[in-house]
Amino acid sequence: DLILSRPVTRFQVLGSHVLFALLGLAILSTAVWSGTAIGVRMGFLTPAPDLQSLTLISVNLFALFFAVAGYSFLFSSLTSETGRSNALAGSLTAVFFFMKFIGDLWDRASFLKTFSIFQYYDPAGVLLKADHFTRDLVVLFVIGAVTLAGAFVVFQERDV
Template sequence: MIFRREIVRNLKPLLIWSGIIGGLILLTLAVFPQMAKQQETVGAMIDSLPDAMKKAFGMDRLGMDSLIGYYGIRVYLMPTLVGSIYAAILAGNIVAKESAEKTIEFLLSKPVTRFQVIGQKLLAVIVNLIILNTIIVLAALAGFQFAETSDVSPGTFLLLTLATFFLHLTFASIAFLLSSALRRTRNITSTSLGIVLFSYFLNVISAMSEDLALIKHFSFFHYIDAADIITTNGIDSKYIIVMVSIVIICLATAFSYFKKRDITV
């Protein structure tokens, strides 16, 4: 009951966000054939950029002359950053809105346990993220068809897809914990978005300055860096362990807190 209700309630936002991200991916990939025909001009433009900027966006290791390089430089940011914002908003509101709308007491008066309530809400979040990432993959595959030749390795593209989903799930788990612990949805939304944007900011500035290179380890965006994944054809196992650990800790804490939470306050 709760799961179905959350799927229906969040269907419209899911379609809007999926449409925006999918549309941006398609439009950006549609430009690739023209970019490929003007490689000398594009290459000269990239060479004219500051080294710090090229390093920040992976242009020092990836080339715009290949489809996978173009995807890593220009397209990958859309599903990772914009998708993470959606994941944070979705998970940040899904529990707290019951308190904000004064429906939590009514919901718990039904023959369901608190574990079932929060469990079904979490399941709705995961299903929404799976749908979002499926649409992202379909949009990318459709966009690849604009290219006359494709050098995208299925294995590499799968790694980029898994990395994107892991990133979404990581931010969603943090926002889900905030949603279970806090009551004001406005505070949760702003905090969740702040975490996503701050993490991205750390990744950019750490790449632009050698003096700040150490702080890249505090950015989840560094963990799923497109240039690293494409050039090494893999995701660093220690980063996967960190993200999985954060997801488990945040979700376990969220369940524990919600179980003891005084809903009358």
């Protein structure tokens, strides 16, 4: 609320938050890649995956983070209470996780996996050269982009 009382647009406020979050997610994905690459170089992983596969896994991880950030920003734009928006984003992420988990365990519930963002994060598939990697990236980035666009629309119209 204090920031919005200054002479900046709502787009600038939310845009700066989004850019900072994306930078942080990029740094986190790079750190995961670096740690794994160091582990591979030191011989902790056998057989050692190639660095191209590790890079693709990190890109897939960034796409997963981007999707979570997208709906987190949307929830944040819908409510003015930090705790509520965090609870909504965390709860939705947990629901997605359990949808994937239950879908993997129970054949009759396997349709649930399609609706979980965790279905589209598949590091093992990347290592095994599965052909669905591009589809997974597109799904995660579309979810993130659509929900981020929704956050910008809602935040512009919301009464503070």
